[in-house]
Amino acid sequence: MNEKRAIQSSVKDETLIEKRRAQMIRGAVTLFKEKGFHRTTTREIAKAAGFSIGTLYEYIRTKEDVLYLVCDSIYDEVHSRLATIDMENGSLEVLITALEHYYGLIDDMQDEFVVMYQESKSLPKDALQYVLKKETEMVSLFERLLTECAERGQVDLTPKEIVLASHHLFVQGQMWAFRRWALRDFTIQEFIAMQTKFLLQGMAGEKISISGG
Amino acid sequence: MNEKRAIQSSVKDETLIEKRRAQMIRGAVTLFKEKGFHRTTTREIAKAAGFSIGTLYEYIRTKEDVLYLVCDSIYDEVHSRLATIDMENGSLEVLITALEHYYGLIDDMQDEFVVMYQESKSLPKDALQYVLKKETEMVSLFERLLTECAERGQVDLTPKEIVLASHHLFVQGQMWAFRRWALRDFTIQEFIAMQTKFLLQGMAGEKISISGG
Amino acid sequence: MNEKRAIQSSVKDETLIEKRRAQMIRGAVTLFKEKGFHRTTTREIAKAAGFSIGTLYEYIRTKEDVLYLVCDSIYDEVHSRLATIDMENGSLEVLITALEHYYGLIDDMQDEFVVMYQESKSLPKDALQYVLKKETEMVSLFERLLTECAERGQVDLTPKEIVLASHHLFVQGQMWAFRRWALRDFTIQEFIAMQTKFLLQGMAGEKISISGG
Amino acid sequence: MNEKRAIQSSVKDETLIEKRRAQMIRGAVTLFKEKGFHRTTTREIAKAAGFSIGTLYEYIRTKEDVLYLVCDSIYDEVHSRLATIDMENGSLEVLITALEHYYGLIDDMQDEFVVMYQESKSLPKDALQYVLKKETEMVSLFERLLTECAERGQVDLTPKEIVLASHHLFVQGQMWAFRRWALRDFTIQEFIAMQTKFLLQGMAGEKISISGG
DNA sequence: GATGAATGAGGGTTCATTCAT
DNA sequence: AATGAATGAACCCTCATTCAT
Incomplete structure (x- = not known):
C-alpha cells in the first residue's frame, strides 16, 4: 500500500536477505519481549x-533497524490477514468480522504486538x-466501517464519537496483548464474544442480534 | 495501605530526603517522557x-530507584485524589464519579502516567x-463498584464480564494519556462524557439517564 | 594570536584539565610516533x-581530539620559543637567528613534529x-623576514622566489625531523651551520659574512 | 636492479596477475590519496x-600488500624514466637534467608520491x-653526481655537505608533491627553474651560467 | 551533606580475511 | 578464476556507580 522504508x-541475494531477516526477527522478538529493546545486545540478537555478529550487520545497519524490521513484519502480517475479508461495503457484520480477525491476529502474535507497542x-x-x-x-479502517454502519442506521454515533470508538476498538486489541497477566482466565473466544457484545450494546441505536457472533 | 518498598x-534527615526526592522525580519525569528511561543518564537526572551526580546517589542506590520513586509518587497522588470521594456504597453514580476523578487525574498527570506505563x-x-x-x-476498585451496580440491577453483566469491563475502564484511562497525539481534537470533558455514555449504553440493562454527566 | 579551537x-577544573591533557599528550606522542595514529588505541593512550579509558574521555570527546591537542601543543611551544627573539625589523641576522631557533626547536621536539606532519x-x-x-x-614569518632582507639589499630574490624560498626553509626543518634515520651522522649544530651557509650563498646577491653565524 | 619482494x-597466470594488480594499484592510489591507507577498506579497493573482494585476495595476501605494490610501481616508473638520461659521467649539466626529470616525474605522479610518503x-x-x-x-644518485661535480670543480662542497645537499634536492621533490596546496601559483617549469637557480648559487664555488637551464 | 573526578565493564559497529560454491 | 556471504577480533565510546575531599 505504501512505499516501505x-x-x-x-548482501545482494534478496532471497537470502528475506531468510536471514526472518531468523533475525524471530530471535529479536523473543529477546525484546523478555528484556526489552535496550537491554538486549546486538550480539544476543545475532546468537538467537x-x-x-558480523553476519547480523551484513543485513542491517543499526540495532534500531532490527526493531523496525520487527514492526514492519507485524504490519505485513496484519495486512495479509485482513486481506482475506471482504470489506468493500461496511456493515455491522463486516465490522464484527474485522474485529474477530484483528483480535485473533493479536492473539496469535502477542509477543510481537507487545514488543511493537512497548x-x-x-x-x-x-x-x-x-x-x-x-x-x-x-x-481509520474501523472509522470507515463504523461510519458506514452509521449511514445504514446500524449504529447511533456522531462523527466525533466514531473517532473515539475507533480508537477504543483498536486499544482493546492492545489490551489483549498487554494485559494477559491479568486476563489469564479468559480465552480469546470469550474475549472476542464479550467485546462484540459490548460493542453492540454500547453503540447500536437499537438492540440487534447477530447470529454466529 | 500497603508496606512501601x-x-x-x-542521608538521615527525612525532610531533606523528601525534598530531594521530589526534585529528582520532577526532573526525571520530564526526561523520561522526552527520551525514555534508558536514554536518560543519571547525570541528566541530577542536573534536572x-x-x-554525587548528591543524587546520596538519596538512591540505583538508577532504577528513580523510576520506582516516580511510579510510587504517582500512586500516592492517585490515592489522595480518589480519597475525596465517598465510595463506601457503590452505585452507577459513584462509579461515574470515580471515573471522572480517575480520567481527570490522568489528564492532570499525563506525563507521569505515560512514563509509568512505558x-x-x-x-x-x-x-x-x-x-x-x-x-x-x-x-479491583472498578470491579467492586460494578459488582455493586450489578447487585442493584443497575448493570446487566455476568461476573466475568465485570472483570473484563473493569480492565476496559482502566485501559481507557491509559488511552487518554498514551494516544493524545491521536486525540488532539478532544477535550478531557468530551472524553469523559463520551466514555460515560458508552459505559451506560454498553453495560446498562436498560437505558438510564444520569443528570450532571 | 588566534582563537583556539x-x-x-x-571536567570543570581548568588546572586539572591542563595537567591531564599534558599527560595525555606526552603519552600519545610516543605511541603515535611508534605505531601511528590509527594503530594506536584509545586504551593505549589512556594507559600511557x-x-x-573513562578518565581519558572526561578530557576529550573523540580520539581525534587527542591528535589535535598534540598538534596544538606543538604550536604553543613554537610560539613561546620564537617569542624570545626580537624580530621587529628583519635582517639577515634576524633571519638566521630565527632559523637557529626554529631548527633547534624541531630538534628538541622531533617526535612531536614527525607525528604532527605524518x-x-x-x-x-x-x-x-x-x-x-x-x-x-x-x-609567512620567513617570507616577511626575507622580504625585509630583500628591501635592505641583503638578498637578491624576486617576490615569487621569496615565497618558494620560505617554503624551502620551512621544509628543511621538517627534513631534520623526518629523515633522522638518514642524517644520523649530523649534529644539529652542523645541520644549522650548513643550512645557514646554503642560505647565504643561495640567496645573497653578494657574498656577505656574518659573525657568530 | 635489486631482488623484488x-x-x-x-593465481598462476602471470599476465593476469600483472593486469589485475595494475587495476588494483590504480584504484588504490586514488583512494589512499583521498582517505589515507587506514581509512580505505579492502572492499573499496576491490570495487575501485x-x-x-574475493578476487582481490586472489592476488594479494594482506591489505599491506596493496600498499607495497603501489610503492613498488612508483619506483619502477622512476627507474624507467631516469633510465633515459645518460648519467655515466656526472657534471652540473647532468645533475640539472636529472633534477628536471626527477621533479617532472614527481609532478606527473603527484598522487602516487604523496601516498607513498604519507x-x-x-x-x-x-x-x-x-x-x-x-x-x-x-x-645516492644525487650524491654521486654532486661528488663528480665537486671533482670537476663545478661545486664547492665538502663531502658532508654533499650528503646534506643530496637530501636537500631529494626533499625539494617531496615538497612539490606535498605542498601543492601552498604552491598553487607556481608552474612546474617555474619550480624547476628556481630550484636550479638556488642550486647553482647555493653550491657553486663561483657563479656559473648554464645555457638552457 | 555535597561535590565531581575517576573507574572500567560493556555496548554498537567495522572490516580484514576466509572459504564454499 | 571469480564471487560474496560469513566470521569474530578489535575498536571507539558511554555511563552507572564510587569515593576522596
Whole structure:
C-alpha cells in the first residue's frame, strides 16, 4: 500500500536477505519481549538468530533497524490477514468480522504486538512515522466501517464519537496483548464474544442480534 | 495501605530526603517522557533535579530507584485524589464519579502516567510487583463498584464480564494519556462524557439517564 | 594570536584539565610516533597517560581530539620559543637567528613534529584548517623576514622566489625531523651551520659574512 | 636492479596477475590519496579495481600488500624514466637534467608520491626496508653526481655537505608533491627553474651560467 | 551533606580475511 | 578464476556507580 522504508543490506541475494531477516526477527522478538529493546545486545540478537555478529550487520545497519524490521513484519502480517475479508461495503457484520480477525491476529502474535507497542518509541524518527502511519491506517479502517454502519442506521454515533470508538476498538486489541497477566482466565473466544457484545450494546441505536457472533 | 518498598538513602534527615526526592522525580519525569528511561543518564537526572551526580546517589542506590520513586509518587497522588470521594456504597453514580476523578487525574498527570506505563517494565522484579499490585487495586476498585451496580440491577453483566469491563475502564484511562497525539481534537470533558455514555449504553440493562454527566 | 579551537571536557577544573591533557599528550606522542595514529588505541593512550579509558574521555570527546591537542601543543611551544627573539625589523641576522631557533626547536621536539606532519591528515576538517593556518603563519614569518632582507639589499630574490624560498626553509626543518634515520651522522649544530651557509650563498646577491653565524 | 619482494598470489597466470594488480594499484592510489591507507577498506579497493573482494585476495595476501605494490610501481616508473638520461659521467649539466626529470616525474605522479610518503610507514618492516632502500638509491644518485661535480670543480662542497645537499634536492621533490596546496601559483617549469637557480648559487664555488637551464 | 573526578565493564559497529560454491 | 556471504577480533565510546575531599 505504501512505499516501505528500505533497510540497507550489504548482501545482494534478496532471497537470502528475506531468510536471514526472518531468523533475525524471530530471535529479536523473543529477546525484546523478555528484556526489552535496550537491554538486549546486538550480539544476543545475532546468537538467537543463529549467526555471528558480523553476519547480523551484513543485513542491517543499526540495532534500531532490527526493531523496525520487527514492526514492519507485524504490519505485513496484519495486512495479509485482513486481506482475506471482504470489506468493500461496511456493515455491522463486516465490522464484527474485522474485529474477530484483528483480535485473533493479536492473539496469535502477542509477543510481537507487545514488543511493537512497548519499544516503537525507540525507533528513529522516520521509522516511527512509518509505524504510526500504519497504526493510523488501522484506526481509520474501523472509522470507515463504523461510519458506514452509521449511514445504514446500524449504529447511533456522531462523527466525533466514531473517532473515539475507533480508537477504543483498536486499544482493546492492545489490551489483549498487554494485559494477559491479568486476563489469564479468559480465552480469546470469550474475549472476542464479550467485546462484540459490548460493542453492540454500547453503540447500536437499537438492540440487534447477530447470529454466529 | 500497603508496606512501601523502602529506598535506601545514606542521608538521615527525612525532610531533606523528601525534598530531594521530589526534585529528582520532577526532573526525571520530564526526561523520561522526552527520551525514555534508558536514554536518560543519571547525570541528566541530577542536573534536572538541581544537584550533582554525587548528591543524587546520596538519596538512591540505583538508577532504577528513580523510576520506582516516580511510579510510587504517582500512586500516592492517585490515592489522595480518589480519597475525596465517598465510595463506601457503590452505585452507577459513584462509579461515574470515580471515573471522572480517575480520567481527570490522568489528564492532570499525563506525563507521569505515560512514563509509568512505558517504563515500568524496566523496574527490578520486586518493584514491578509493587507497581502491578497498585494497578490491580485500581482495577479491583472498578470491579467492586460494578459488582455493586450489578447487585442493584443497575448493570446487566455476568461476573466475568465485570472483570473484563473493569480492565476496559482502566485501559481507557491509559488511552487518554498514551494516544493524545491521536486525540488532539478532544477535550478531557468530551472524553469523559463520551466514555460515560458508552459505559451506560454498553453495560446498562436498560437505558438510564444520569443528570450532571 | 588566534582563537583556539576549544576541546570540550566534562571536567570543570581548568588546572586539572591542563595537567591531564599534558599527560595525555606526552603519552600519545610516543605511541603515535611508534605505531601511528590509527594503530594506536584509545586504551593505549589512556594507559600511557596513566589513567583509565573513562578518565581519558572526561578530557576529550573523540580520539581525534587527542591528535589535535598534540598538534596544538606543538604550536604553543613554537610560539613561546620564537617569542624570545626580537624580530621587529628583519635582517639577515634576524633571519638566521630565527632559523637557529626554529631548527633547534624541531630538534628538541622531533617526535612531536614527525607525528604532527605524518598524522595531521587524520584530523577532522576544521582542526586541519587550524593546523594548516599555524603552518602558514610560520612560512609567512620567513617570507616577511626575507622580504625585509630583500628591501635592505641583503638578498637578491624576486617576490615569487621569496615565497618558494620560505617554503624551502620551512621544509628543511621538517627534513631534520623526518629523515633522522638518514642524517644520523649530523649534529644539529652542523645541520644549522650548513643550512645557514646554503642560505647565504643561495640567496645573497653578494657574498656577505656574518659573525657568530 | 635489486631482488623484488615477491607478493604471493594464488593465481598462476602471470599476465593476469600483472593486469589485475595494475587495476588494483590504480584504484588504490586514488583512494589512499583521498582517505589515507587506514581509512580505505579492502572492499573499496576491490570495487575501485573493478572486481570482488574475493578476487582481490586472489592476488594479494594482506591489505599491506596493496600498499607495497603501489610503492613498488612508483619506483619502477622512476627507474624507467631516469633510465633515459645518460648519467655515466656526472657534471652540473647532468645533475640539472636529472633534477628536471626527477621533479617532472614527481609532478606527473603527484598522487602516487604523496601516498607513498604519507603511508609507507604502514608497510610491514621488510617492505619498508625495501622502500627505504629505493629512496636511498635515489639520494645516492644525487650524491654521486654532486661528488663528480665537486671533482670537476663545478661545486664547492665538502663531502658532508654533499650528503646534506643530496637530501636537500631529494626533499625539494617531496615538497612539490606535498605542498601543492601552498604552491598553487607556481608552474612546474617555474619550480624547476628556481630550484636550479638556488642550486647553482647555493653550491657553486663561483657563479656559473648554464645555457638552457 | 555535597561535590565531581575517576573507574572500567560493556555496548554498537567495522572490516580484514576466509572459504564454499 | 571469480564471487560474496560469513566470521569474530578489535575498536571507539558511554555511563552507572564510587569515593576522596
